[in-house]
Amino acid sequence: MLLQVEDLFVNYGVIQAVKGVSFNVNEGEIVSLIGANGAGKSTILHTISGIMRPKSGRILYNGKEIQKEKSQKIVSGGISQVPEGRHIFAGLSVLENLQMGAFLRKDKSQLKKDYDNVFERFPVLQERKNQDAATLSGGEQQMLAMGRALMAAPKLLLLDEPSMGLAPIFINEIFDIIESIKKQGTTVLLIEQNAAKALSIADRGYVLSVGKIVLSGTGQELLNNAEVKKAYLGG
Amino acid sequence: MQILQQLINGLSLGSIYALLALGYTMVYGIIKLINFAHGDVYMLGAFWGYYMINTFHVGFWTALILSMIFCAIIGVIVEFLAYRPLRDSPRIVVLITAIGVSFLLENGMSYLFSSSPRDFPQAMVMHRYHLGSLSISNVQVLILVTSIVLMILLQLIIKRTRMGKAMRAVSVDPEAAQLIGINVDHTISFTFALGSALAGAAGVMIGLYYNSIDPLMGMTPGIKAFVAAVLGGIGLIPGAALGGFVIGLVETAVQAMGFSAFRDAAVYGILIVILIIRPAGILGKTTREKV
Ligand SMILES: Nc1ncnc2c1ncn2[C@@H]1O[C@H](COP(=O)(O)OP(=O)(O)O)[C@@H](O)[C@H]1O
């Protein structure tokens, strides 16, 4: 197992955001974590990335506990994140944003290939590479945020609502890209409110509701589940 | 001719403010703190230069570089000891701590080295050049040129180097920076080092220019440089440079018009006016999030 989350509790002050969540991600999978707004999805990702500390519980990556590690240690270990709302670095060019993704990279020889790879996957980033990242459209910014996280050469990519606020044409493209990222060997933990899309590309999925996992199964099982249909797929 | 003379005086004074304002603005940009101890780092730089020249008989340029290194280290230590433990505290707490650090440095230096002014060694003989009624000293030229060279270097570091880019990234979005592995603590230390090194250079140059240093010498220039940073747009590096020159020119102009007593008042007046009519500063603009 690449990632194991065990009985995770995370608070904001007195507010319990995550209440005993356990799940796992195997190498090579796309695992989707779906749930309504405020269910605790982003909190879980922030805790995995080491920018929030759990109240209790463990996070194991390749069998080693990482819940107390610093964020840069976690990234250099192979987990990078595309945050909710993209959070590209405004004022830095597209290329500089990608360079920041590669901040910890030491393997300079592989680096060039990875830039080529990102530019091939997102040709628009190559076209705009010297432009201020803030001038990109929402969909392009999402691609940049993904390219930036890929430049860290992750084994596990965490994606927090990549389709949020995007035009339908971009949404399809983003999900295609996520599948192709998996095909190239990167494991993906995908968080979405767009449950239909997220489950359709997922190997497995979990449903999170007010800080707890209430359902799990393969992507297909969850898509066909009556409760999931009712609560997340609009009937 | 008179105007040209004042322009030269104003620009050389302004370049000192600009160097200091850059430190304020970089630190503000990255941790949203008005580092009130920044003027005192400039004072420490002047004292370090003083001791290097008097005790070790180094030349002016060596003293300048040693002071920059010394202040960079001081800046990193101050951040590490005083501000880092408060990283998650409310901003007002850190602000008050900065004022405390400032008092500590001023009074600590007064206690250790007495509060009376001392003559800064003339590590470089001052010459005055006369062109008609225009009078320029070599020290003025040195200040202006050195400041501009340092600002260009700073710009290169920020635009081109890996740490400079990380500084900009952390300034706009520290959380996103962490999520892709940028070490925010190191980046903040680096920012303090850069800003403090510039303050050190300014301290040594002002020592040479005014020929006098004392433990409280950082107070007024510190506040004026802060005004300069706000005037240009706090957090904006070109703004700090611009603001510094504007403040230097205004101060010199007010003095030249015979209102010496109102020199400082004019600078604070600018702060009040800018806060009312353009709080984001001359180069500041409000940004909108894209969807
Ligand atoms: N910074 C915060 N301070 C306090 N409560 C927060 C904070 N961020 C999130 N929460 C709360 O934690 C819960 C989970 O939030 P979050 O993880 O962002 O949910 P999701 O990503 O599933 O929409 C929500 O009830 C939210 O209101």
Ligand SMILES: [Mg+2]
């Ligand atoms: Mg969220």
